Amino acid sequence: MRRALIVGLVVLAPLAAGCGGGEDDAAAAPRAEKVSAAASAGVVAPAKVEVIAGLTGCKPKIRIEADELREGVCRTEKADYVITTFPEERLKQTWLDSASVYGGTYLVGTRWVVGAKPEVLDDLRPKLGGEIQKLQGIGPAPRS
Template structure:
């Protein structure tokens, strides 16, 4: 009696670097840029356990919260954003004004924003966070941006020693 061999299953290969999905490359690029943005975050570190804790929750003077669109948020802050990343999980634009350079990141779903914030926690810093968007700007401008855009100012603790402490 002969034994039959089971049919061979096709194997799944991971794509070569040249064939990786653009969204994976964009996400990796966003994580590479994050330390540069966080460097503008200032040294006012909270004593929280690393979780994002709201420090300001009031609504903006206009009574609206900016939608999750880079170009709209940029317009509300007085700049025309240069899109750096346009991927499935996020869009990111760079704004340059006489007051500051800052990054606007928007997400198609809230879960992508939460993942981004969890990854950003490693770098620490303060961010203005809204529904499906994050603005990374120097801390001195956060309150004025919040008045224009709405959202919540959060402090991410980061890892390692706090600046100025050993």
């Protein structure tokens, strides 16, 4: 009797699992659609140095390639600027906290930062979005 019960459970287990699989497949289908729709819309997350540079009309020279960040330099006729991207938002915030020691003005977006003169950042902002942040720095203020 016990042997018959075990054999019956072994035979019925795949059938029961097969019946429940249809619900999981139906639930997974919309998620796959959303991912492909985002990809076809050109959504990039996190943004790459090359993508941000391309939006500004520049081909960057990558100078740092690390797990925590990637950094590229853009040199154009109008200006030079540095684009830094991060795999996580918290790494960007750590970078900004460290940069605040030195001061400066940056264009800051989701997982990316562009460093340049304020007038250059004003020109780049309509192309890239983001928010201009001025970091104070430590020590005496420069004389004007």
